[in-house]
Amino acid sequence: MSCVCPGTTKSQEIIEKTKKHPCYSAEAHHTYARMHLPVAPQCNVQCNYCNRKFDCVNESRPGVTSEVLTPDQALDKFEWVKEKIDQLSVVGIAGPGDALAEWKLTKQTFENIKAVNSDVTFCLSTNGLLLPEYAEEIIQLGVQHVTVTVNTLDPEIGAKIYKFVVYKGIRYEGVEAAKLLLKNQLAGIEYLTKRGVLVKINIVMIKGINDHHIPAVVKKVKELGVFVTNIMPLIPAPGSAFEHFSQTSMKEINELRNVCQLDIQQMRHCQQCRADAIGLLNEDRSQEFRMCNRQTAEVKTAQNLKKKQYKIAVTSKYGKLVDQHFGHASKFIIYQGDGQDFKIVENRSVEKFCSGMEECDSGEVQRDNIINALQDCDAVLTMRIGHHAKERLNKKEIYSVEYCDTVNNGLQYAVSQLADR
Template identity: 50%
Template sequence: MAINFAKSIQEKTFEHPCYNCIAHKYARMHIPVAPKCNVSCNFCNRKYDCINESRPGVTSGVLAPEEARDKFKVVKNRIKNLTVVGIAGPGDPLANFEETKKSIELIKKECPDITFCLSTNGLMLPAYAGELIKLGVTHVTITINAVDPKIDGQIYRYINYKGSTFVGEEAGKILLNNQLEGLKYLVDRGIVCKINIVMIKGINDKHIPEIVKKVGEYGAYMANIMPLIPVKGSVFENRDTVDEAELTSMRKECEQYLKQMYHCRQCRADAIGSLDEDVSAQFRGYNKNVISIDKHEKIHEEDKKAGKVEKGYRFAVASSSGDYVDEHFGHVSEFYIYDVLGENIKFHEKRDVERYCNGPQECTGHDDKISGVIKCIEDCDGVLVLRIGFEPVTKLHEKGIKVFQMYSTIEEGIEKAVKLIDKAAK
């Protein structure tokens, strides 16, 4: 099945700095429009607003599709050698497909010939591969860390697939099947696919040649073997990483099966510029018309002159994954903050807090710690939690912050909370 673009895929690949080591003169832009993830990796901690850290999953903010388009226009005007727009998180683009789709469509209208690529864990590839092709995505990176479900079971805490949670070998079977099925579908239709592999000592390091051989048989264009980054706060934070010599040796061994990438920078989800010079810091705070939300209201910029004000809400969500309301208030180490205006629910940011409950013997009498947690979310109208104790409930009510106990997806939970607040106000 041929794909007819103004530029051929070969030309686009030549100008793509991640797929061509001599394309260093070209720049790319990652748009962070995908905060949710459906796979929990033991090496991942998707910390936002960390401007001094460069690794996958890190971003200084999440953009709505319209904001991504507007920022693209600013960047394109200033960086003349920009050839690629990529979506690499901070979660998974296919777990945020509507935002991903709309972002691509809006930017394509501004610049029809821009190369679009995305990086995915592959769990939802069979569902969306056809849509990606229709959208004009020509390059897809799939992270495949094992072709043995038992090994996958050691790398991932769980996957969330079609509303159900799977763990261990069962999760590995589903993930691997979808990754390989999606890879084959894309390759058969002319899409250039790169495979990312995180090299983890003692888990998949001896298994990597088998991964590379398998994805090569499925038609992958290139493999990118990357060292584990022992991120603080992740399950693997204390695991040893590989040194440069070990990494190079593995890449050399795998060259017999597939082309290898040697120039990866393990970029941020909001990276901008060439691989050797990330200039994303220059574009932070670019949008002078960003609408702010305080505890009581949000004012549309276009409504300011007319004097119209629409009621808005802000919620703090206790979530371990970014997908579900599934954390006890006392166990929270970070809150997901969401803003609501009318029917629009938008992720705002993540806020780190000090966990104050470490078990039945240590979960009471921590007034200072509880007050510290509440101070972090005192601009919120409500907090969504799986469970919460009497003491923090009392303190939250004193601050005028409503408490909602539930287990649900974040979006469904927020919708319920808004209805309850509105009902109580009538």
């Protein structure tokens, strides 16, 4: 794939911006590395192909991460990775929710890194719902590459792809939701491209729903000045509305890319990365750089935290792995320890408040009962926790730690985070 967009008058500028970006340049992805910082867990669009609640160490797809970081933790991780990977050139935020739905966290993360390293290239991925609202701030921040997922121009098709959209506190569904999303996507894309930002469009190919419509999407975004489009296969996520769909074959994807190549250049080396991906596109090292593996945290735990005792509530199905969502837990294993040695104090039974993808925000009474039952704890260690539950825990001065590994490693990591507060 060439780095030069046909017909552009800014070819040299585009080459300079993209020559070290592995997602925008096919040549760059062999030699330059990127890292995604998972600081934006919330999303404002529910796509029927997405389920961010599932997280596995070996699972690789957008929306998956083994940890969610604060902006300060993200800076720490950036400096760690930069020290170990010389060819790191790009820092991106791709969720695990939507980068603009958590704009304050996204912006603070970029600002923190920019203060210590002005050479890094920033990029972000978004569904585009809030793009008109934050486009100018994106430009002022120096983000030169923005990826927007646009799956259709037809609201009737969009109603089949998007379950709902939450915009300015109001929930929209069906055709109305799809119209609103499309309007904001197109307006935001045009605003960015007219001001020199390189925009990549991701399109998820869903057989029988939008596959026949994708060439029209490509033609439209070309008119808006988009740099490249990336047609991606549907990955049926467990627990999503489309979990029983067949995964789109690469043969079908490439045939459609060949058709659309006549209008605009196509990205053909996409790996559909995790939200915490690190390294070359074809060599993800995210598990190596999980914060629980950082030696400094382990040393700090061993040397400085021997005397203070912490009480930590853990969500675990069988007591070995931190492998359960906060809202799915019917019991919490209560550990007490000093950062090195922990013992189980008790098992506390609770009434879980989340029974599925749509119901986790509805059981407010059960959720508050659970939080009240954990009032004597310093922290909750869980695989995933919702925004509202996290806020309620914070009000009780209970720190929530998202983690996906063994309970023992998670407890040590949780204590290191408590000590840094």
